[in-house]
Amino acid sequence: MEFERVGFEAANLRSIAALAGVSAGTVLHHYGDKRELLHAALFDDLEQTLARALAGLGKGSLEEQLSALTRTVFGYYQRRPQLSRTLLKESLFAEEPWAQRFTAQVGRVHGALAQLAQKASERGELRPNVDGALFAVAYFSFFYFALIAWVQGAHGSPMELVDRLVRQHLEGLRPDPKSRRRKS
Amino acid sequence: MEFERVGFEAANLRSIAALAGVSAGTVLHHYGDKRELLHAALFDDLEQTLARALAGLGKGSLEEQLSALTRTVFGYYQRRPQLSRTLLKESLFAEEPWAQRFTAQVGRVHGALAQLAQKASERGELRPNVDGALFAVAYFSFFYFALIAWVQGAHGSPMELVDRLVRQHLEGLRPDPKSRRRKS
Structure with missing residues (x-):
């Protein structure tokens, strides 16, 4: 465009x-105006990108599914390095009515991620009764932080950073009564 | 101002x-110009706020220390609700030379948080050899996500959200061989 x-x-x-x-x-x-046009274009692009990302999660572990999601959505921004900073700035800090539309768009993905966590819990990958909705918020936090750091030139491997943050979030940092095997 | x-x-x-x-x-x-003036004012305000926050962490658990930090820094934004959206937008997406200055400012807090995690590990609150630097990035992710959601009117209790995200991050979501007591 x-x-x-x-x-x-x-x-x-x-x-x-x-x-x-x-x-x-x-x-x-x-x-x-121009900003309205940018919001409309970004919103439609993200709808398509997110639909494709959610359809292509595959049947792997929750970690693998999220890693695939991160790469598909990040790919959208990476293909437009010049524009990504503006896209992110204008969508995160959109004015109404776009603020609500972007919030609702993120909300739909949030629901899908909470379900993914729920299914992982049912498969025994996660504890029973995990707070999947809160986990989905944690994922978005990691994703946006890495994306902002990347567009600001402050991090070179944003997708790997998201993977590592997700892994630490899933594993936790508390000591285990049965000492886990860790590199020492 | x-x-x-x-x-x-x-x-x-x-x-x-x-x-x-x-x-x-x-x-x-x-x-x-005006933006330069805003950056200079925000940078100085944050230097003071962050110094005060880091000095006032207290001797509680890591969770309590981070909760105190969240409240001190959030308080800065909450006292200027009209301006917070602009402050956050302009600092997260600052141009050079401010981008590097804000990155360095966050970097200093990052170092302090990594040390806090290290000390919590030495006290036995966390596992030995936790990745404190990665944990500090997770904390920033949660803090900024909650702050952005708040300035955009999308979340009413941002500080409680940060507390809950930190807790889930510390506890993890993996099943424990010794089944932990969870609400069922």
């Missing part, structure tokens, strides 16, 4: 309209 | 200068 080619600040409503084969007035009528 | 009274978008260099008893030219000479 035009945003990816020239960047958010420089994108011109007239050139966006020209690419779409409509008048700038038509674009303005539908989207109000 | 002027930003808190009228909001970031409306703040006027001339009125900021008038409050400070200097000319707008002097302000511009020192800070370049």
Whole structure:
């Protein structure tokens, strides 16, 4: 899209309209302004990316499923390195009505992740009665932290960081009465 | 400050200068623009808040120390509800040279938290040889996620959310060979 080619600040409503084969007035009528257009495009892209990510989780362990999810969604941002910082900034701090729409979008993924944790618990990978909803919030925390660090140039291996944080979260840090085997 | 009274978008260099008893030219000479001034003010405020937070951790458990830290730093944002969204957005997505300064500021707290985890491990609260640096990243993930959710109006009890996420992270979700007592 035009945003990816020239960047958010420089994108011109007239050139966006020209690419779409409509008048700038038509674009303005539908989207109000540039930020509205960016939100609409990102929202649709994420809908497709998240649907694809959730469909492609596979039948592995919870850790493997989350690692696949991280890579699919991260991939969306990695394919647009120029734009990712703006996309993330504008969606995390969206104004209404987009704030609620993005919150609802994240909420749907949250529900799917809570279910994944529930199934992992039923398979015996996790304890019985784990708080899957809270675990899903932890996953989002890790994902967004790594994504922000990456777009700000503060971390080179964001996906591996998410994997390691998820693993530590699943394993916990408390001492075990039966001493676990750890590297010493 | 002027930003808190009228909001970031409306703040006027001339009125900021008038409050400070200097000319707008002097302000511009020192800070370049409004965003630069905001970054400088936030950076200094956070230095003081973080120093106070780290000095006031007390001698309780790691969980209690982190809960106190969360409340001190969150308190800074809660006292300026109008401005918090802008502060967070502009600091998380700062441009250079501020991006590196904020990263270094977070890095110093990261080092202090990794040490806290190390000491908790030595006291037997955590396993031996835990990855304290990774744990500190997990804490930041939880803190920023809750803070973003709060400024976006998506979560009403952000500090309790951080406490619960830290607790789940410490306890882990894996089944224990010796079945732990859990509510069923």
